[in-house]
Amino acid sequence: xxxxxxxxxxxxxxxxxxxxxxxxxxxxxxxxxxxxxxxxxxxxxxxxxxxxxxxxxxxxxxxxxxxxxxxxxxxxxxxxxxxxxxxxxxxxxxxxxxxxxxxxxxxxxxxxxxxxxxxxxxxxxxxxxxxxxxxxxxxxxxxxxxxxxxxxxxxxxxxxxxxxxxxxxxxxxxxxxxxxxxxxxxxxxxxxxxxxxxxxxxxxxxxxxxxxxxxxxxxxxxxxxxxxxxxxxxxxxxxxxxxxxxxxxxxxxxxxxxxxxxxxxxxxxxxxxxxxxxxxxxxxxxxxxxxxxxxxxxxxxxxxxxxxxxxxxxxxxxxxxxxxxxxxxxxxxxxxxxxxxxxxxxxxxxxxxxxxxxxxxxxxxxxxxxxxxxxxxx
Numbered sequence: 001x002x003x004x005x006x007x008x009x010x011x012x013x014x015x016x017x018x019x020x021x022x023x024x025x026x027x028x029x030x031x032x033x034x035x036x037x038x039x040x041x042x043x044x045x046x047x048x049x050x051x052x053x054x055x056x057x058x059x060x061x062x063x064x065x066x067x068x069x070x071x072x073x074x075x076x077x078x079x080x081x082x083x084x085x086x087x088x089x090x091x092x093x094x095x096x097x098x099x100x101x102x103x104x105x106x107x108x109x110x111x112x113x114x115x116x117x118x119x120x121x122x123x124x125x126x127x128x129x130x131x132x133x134x135x136x137x138x139x140x141x142x143x144x145x146x147x148x149x150x151x152x153x154x155x156x157x158x159x160x161x162x163x164x165x166x167x168x169x170x171x172x173x174x175x176x177x178x179x180x181x182x183x184x185x186x187x188x189x190x191x192x193x194x195x196x197x198x199x200x201x202x203x204x205x206x207x208x209x210x211x212x213x214x215x216x217x218x219x220x221x222x223x224x225x226x227x228x229x230x231x232x233x234x235x236x237x238x239x240x241x242x243x244x245x246x247x248x249x250x251x252x253x254x255x256x257x258x259x260x261x262x263x264x265x266x267x268x269x270x271x272x273x274x275x276x277x278x279x280x281x282x283x284x285x286x287x288x289x290x291x292x293x294x295x296x297x298x299x300x301x302x303x304x305x306x307x308x309x310x311x312x313x314x315x316x317x318x319x320x321x322x323x324x325x326x327x328x329x330x331x332x333x334x335x336x337x338x339x340x341x342x343x344x345x346x347x348x349x350x351x352x353x354x355x356x357x358x359x360x361x362x363x364x365x366x367x368x369x370x371x372x373x374x375x376x377x378x
Contacts, residue, residue: 001093003374004081005031006114008071008098008106011038014281015099018121021159022097022136025361026119027374032078034071034110036103042070046105050126054112062112070106081114093117093370095133101125107132117368121159134367136360138280139321140197153367155360156325157284162264162353167289170265174224178251180269184222186250187212187344188266190275190282191239193230194298198278201299205276206238208296211337212274213248215344222250224266228279229255267291272347274340277322277333287330288357292348294332295322296340330355 005028007019016033023031036042045065049056057065067079081094094116098107104124108131111118117133123141135152142154174180189212194200216223225243227236236254243249253262263282267273267289274294275282286293325331332348334340364370 001091001371001374003027003093003095003370005095005097006078006081006110006116007031007033008096008103008110009033009035010098010100010103011035012100015103015121018099018159019097021161021357022099022119022121022364023095024161025357025364026095026097026368027370028095031097032075032081034066034074034078034106036106037070037072040070042102042105045109046124046126049105049108049131050128053128053131054108057109057112059112059115062109065109066113070109079113095119097121101127134364136364139324140280150367153360153363156321156330156356157287158279158281159357159360160281160285160288161357162267162285162288162290164353167264167268170262171268174251174262174265175269180222180250184250185220186222186224186266186270187216188263188270188273189223189225190263190266190273190279190286191225191227191231191235192276192279192282192298193228193232193235195230195278199299200232200235200278202234204300205235205298207337208276208298208334208340209235209239209242211340212296212344213243213246215341216248217246219345221248221271221344223248224251224262224270225249226253226262226266227255228282230279231255264289272344274344277319280321283322283325283331284356287325288354290350290353292330292332292351294334294340294343294347295326296334 003026005023005026007023009016094114096107096110096116096118098104099121101124104120104127107118107120119134120132121136123137129135129152133151136155137152138158139154145154236256244252253260263285273286273291274296275286276298277295278298283293283295322331322333326333332343334343
């Protein structure tokens with residue numbers, strides 16, 4: 001049996017990376033990729049799928065949408081991939097994969113044309129999960145984990161894969177370009193940004209960042225720091241004023257001025273990793289690298305304010321998801337200055353890389369009945 005994966009992409013790097021990880025789990029390390037046209041209004045079609053299911057378009061109608069309307073340039077061989085394929089054909093298994101809402105409809109259209117099994121990462125709005133062969137869902141998107149249908153897998157974190165060869169190459173480049181000394185003790189610090197599921201409280205974030213810097217100064221450690229595209233201006237400005245130029249900071253990347261993602265290299269160079277508690281992607285990447293990251297809080301539970309109830313509910317779910325990783329011994333949660341300092345000083349030894357990746361991959365392959373002879377991309 002052979003596996004072929006087609007990724008429908010919305011152009012967002014984070015979404016695309018998760019789709020690539022899903023394709024790797026299925027056994028296709030070089031999937032076909034189609035990019036959704038930015039001027040294509042998919043909402044009417046999404047509503048049609050929501051009400052009518054996979055029969056919202058015929059196979060010929062799906063082909064017309066794929067070839068003429070939905071996507072930018074198509075890869076060679078896409079339109080003939082599903083030709084003549086019968087449902088009982090076991091020689092070729094085709095999957096379509098997407099991440100996020102805007103491209104989920106395109107995923108269903110591709111699956112219809114190719115007679116493929118559609119797989120979606122994250123939870124698209126207005127599209128019932130039953131329309132997909134498999135849903136890879138983060139913990140904060142699940143209300144009741146005890147009564148889930150067979151086509152839903154709750155992932156412990158956002159999908160990620162630690163490529164050790166690429167990570168070592170990046171680490172060597174970072175060390176060479178920035179005169180990093182291998183004899184120093186490095187601590188990586190990955191800073192995310194606020195979202196609906198993890199709103200930031202400025203005082204809490206600054207307090208945590210101050211303690212990380214203070215601990216590094218006192219214990220003669222060196223920090224490798226990266227912000228993200230979501231990091232707000234006030235935080236970047238504070239970091240530039242307090243971190244940049246400080247002898248305890250060996251490397252600082254402002255993600256608003258660079259497309260480089262230095263985290264894989266950080267994970268190789270660093271003896272410990274600290275991440276802000278707002279991004280399942282960063283937490284998952286750190287765990288899959290073999291580290292036991294220290295997760296620092298970014299907010300305080302607000303007082304009984306009715307306007308905040310919705311955010312508090314989502315925040316509680318996110319904290320519970322991180323707590324699950326903590327209960328497994330995969331992360332350390334540091335809620336105050338004392339815990340931050342203690343966790344950094346008594347860092348845990350590294351574990352086998354890609355633990356979360358392999359766990360999710362095993363469950364995906366079991367649910368989809370992918371036989372053992374299909375190569376495992378690990």
